[in-house]
Every structure is written in C-alpha cells, then in structure tokens.
Amino acid sequence: MIIARSATELRAAINGPVSFVPTMGALHAGHASLIRLAAADGSCVVVSDFVNPSQFGEGEDFESYPRDLDGDAAIAEQAGAQILYAPSMAEIYPPDFATTIDPGPLAHELCGALRPGHFAGVATVVVRLFGLVGPRRAIFGRKDYQQLAILQLVAKDLALGIEIVGAPTIRDADGLALSSRNAYLSAAERVQAAALPVALQRAAAAYANGERDAAILAAIGRNALDGVELEYLELRSAELAPYDPEHLAVLLVAGHLGATRLIDNIVLDPTAPEHAVAQLSTKEYA
Ligand code: PAF
Numbered sequence: 001m002i003i004a005r006s007a008t009e010l011r012a013a014i015n016g017p018v019s020f021v022p023t024m025g026a027l028h029a030g031h032a033s034l035i036r037l038a039a040a041d042g043s044c045v046v047v048s049d050f051v052n053p054s055q056f057g058e059g060e061d062f063e064s065y066p067r068d069l070d071g072d073a074a075i076a077e078q079a080g081a082q083i084l085y086a087p088s089m090a091e092i093y094p095p096d097f098a099t100t101i102d103p104g105p106l107a108h109e110l111c112g113a114l115r116p117g118h119f120a121g122v123a124t125v126v127v128r129l130f131g132l133v134g135p136r137r138a139i140f141g142r143k144d145y146q147q148l149a150i151l152q153l154v155a156k157d158l159a160l161g162i163e164i165v166g167a168p169t170i171r172d173a174d175g176l177a178l179s180s181r182n183a184y185l186s187a188a189e190r191v192q193a194a195a196l197p198v199a200l201q202r203a204a205a206a207y208a209n210g211e212r213d214a215a216i217l218a219a220i221g222r223n224a225l226d227g228v229e230l231e232y233l234e235l236r237s238a239e240l241a242p243y244d245p246e247h248l249a250v251l252l253v254a255g256h257l258g259a260t261r262l263i264d265n266i267v268l269d270p271t272a273p274e275h276a277v278a279q280l281s282t283k284e285y286a
Contacts, residue, residue: 001077003069004085007132010046013083019043020135021081022126024051026066026180030170032079034139037167039080046133047076049086054093054100055121061259066183085133092128100124101158103150106240110146111254111263114231122147123154130162137163141170143177145252145265149240169264171197177264189257192227196253199224199233200266203251204276207268212245221251228255228262238267246270 004010019038023031031047038045049072056062069086076084100120106112107119130138140148152164170178175197176190185193199221206220214235221233231254238248252265266276 001073001081002083003073004083006087006091010083010085010133014044014046014134015082016044018133018135019045020130020133020138021045021047022129022138022140023047023049023072024065024180025049025072025086026068026183027072027075028178028180030141030143030178032075033170034141034167035076035079035081037165038137038139043136044083045081046083046085046135047072047081048129048133049076049084050092050125050129052092052121052125053089054124055118057115057118060115061181061184066180087132091132092125101127101154103154106146106150106153110232110234110236110240110252112146119147119150123150126151127154127158127160130160135162137165139165139167141168142166143169143179143264145250146240175201177262179262181260181262184260185257189260193257193260193262195225195228196255196262196264199253200251200264201277204266204268208273208277210273212270214243214245217251221253225253225255228257230255231261235268 002013004013021034021038035045035047049069051062051065051067053062073084101123103119103123112119140151142148148166155162155164172178174194176182176193202224203217203221206217211217217235218233222230233253235243235249235251237244238250243249247270249268250265251268254263268276
C-alpha cells in the first residue's frame with residue numbers, strides 16, 4: 001500500500017477506477033469493513049485520512065480527535081486498500097479556499113440542529129476530496145445515517161456522477177456501534193453506552209410486534225436510555241422525511257455519555273418488521 005501525502009503522489013499511485021473510502025483516521029473494524037466492501041469489485045481502493053476542521057463546532061473535539069497514521073496504515077492495508085491518502089491541511093484548504101457547500105434544510109435537522117455548520121463542513125470536504133481523488137464510487141457507513149443521506153443528496157443535486165454506497169454498521173459484542181469516538185469513553189461509560197443499541201432493539205421489538213405509533217416507539221426507546229444525556233430519539237421515514245407507518249422508517253438516536261457524543265440508528269421495514277431485531281443482534285444490519 002502506498003501512503004500518498006499529496007494529490008500529486010495520489011494521482012501517480014492510482015492505477016484504475018477508484019472506490020473511495022473517506023475517513024478522518026482512527027480506523028477500526030468498521031472502517032475495515034468499508035474498505036473490504038470497496039475492494040470487493042477489484043477496483044483501486046483509496047482511503048483518505050484527514051481530520052476535517054470545518055465539520056467540528058466550537059468546543060468540539062477537533063484538537064483531541066485521535067490521530068494515528070501508522071495504525072491507520074496497518075488497518076487500511078490489511079483490509080485491502082491500495083492507497084492511503086493523508087493530505088496536509090494546506091492541500092485541502094489552501095489559503096484562498098472560499099467555497100462552502102450548503103446541503104439544504106436536512107443539514108439543519110437531527111444532528112444538524114445542535115451542530116450548526118457540521119454537514120456543510122462534511123459536504124464541502126467530501127466534494128473537495130472527490131475532486132482530488134476522482135472516484136467512481138464512494139463508501140460511507142450507515143451508522144452516520146444522516147451524513148450518508150446528505151451526501152447522496154449532494155452527489156445527486158450536483159450531478160457528481162459518483163455512486164454513494166451505504167455500508168452496514170459494525171457493532172461490538174454488546175451491540176454498541178463501532179466509532180472512533182468510543183475511545184473517549186471511560187470503562188463505566190463504555191458499559192452504559194450499550195443503552196443506545198438496547199433502546200433501538202427494544203423499539204424494534206415493539207415494532208416487530210405491530211406497534212406503529214411514533215410516540216409510543218420513541219417512549220419505549222427513551223426508557224432504555226438511563227444514564228444517557230439524550231439529544232434526540234426520533235422516528236423518520238427512511239429518506240428522513242416525516243415518519244409514515246406504512247413505509248420504510250428509521251429510528252435515530254443521539255446522546256452524550258460524559259463528554260462523548262454517540263449516535264446510532266435502526267431501519268424498520270413494515271414488510272419485514274422482525275428484520276431489524278434479528279440484524280441488530282447479529283452485530284450487522286443492512
Ligand atoms: O464520516 C467521517 O469520518 C467524516 O465525516 C468524513 C465523511 C470522512 C468527512 O470528513
């Protein structure tokens with residue numbers, strides 16, 4: 001695997017149609033699964049490793065975000081990446097950089113309501129990375145459900161011609177979705193963090209038993225979130241429009257354990273309502 005420190009090195013290393021896995025580093029088994037998915041069709045897999053300041057709000061963890069290029073390189077190579085692109089700040093944001101991509105109203109809801117500018121920062125860096133990397137498809141985890149939906153919208157609206165692929169969430173044995181930020185949790189918080197998947201699982205079990213009332217499903221989830229400072233627990237349509245009991249839906253949760261912000265979600269399918277429960281308990285769901 002080649003570590004490219006600049007777009008020039010990156011371009012010299014690319015040797016075929018690119019499947020791209022954008023990351024902020026601190027790679028874990030969840031990222032490895034995205035890389036394996038990217039590599040499955042034999043394309044040239046580029047993983048970017050860049051902690052993007054424009055998606056962090058004031059007082060958030062930009063400075064303390066875990067950085068470990070050597071560890072990232074080992075995981076990326078093992079999972080099948082050909083190139084790890086670790087650009088400098090100046091390459092991504094040159095001094096005269098002036099553009100911001102505003103992904104529209106969805107960027108201001110759910111996670112965006114309490115993180116103003118977050119999704120504009122994500123969309124801007126991802127589109128810039130797309131320009132530098134030139135992929136034909138890009139893979140993102142479904143754990144960041146709203147991010148994935150917004151990037152699909154941006155790719156469509158801006159006619160980028162890049163396929164945006166969502167990949168299954170990878171979970172620890174107790175159901176906690178893997179995230180680079182899990183490393184911030186103290187031992188006690190790590191135990192408590194399993195409340196998030198438990199909340200989703202309980203609501204999914206009620207859904208599988210026929211419950212379709214959004215307020216009741218949310219209350220069932222909320223009751224499992226003892227110790228979590230809840231930001232939101234919300235049922236939406238799969239497209240993040242208002243919930244419609246007849247159609248594919250998603251239950252999304254965000255909350256804090258101490259200083260650590262965690263998110264998770266589960267898709268609820270009225271035509272196969274037992275699916276969510278089964279998949280959550282096997283650590284992966286589609
Ligand atoms: O999901 C992430 O790690 C980041 O938001 C992304 C997509 C790499 C943009 O910085």
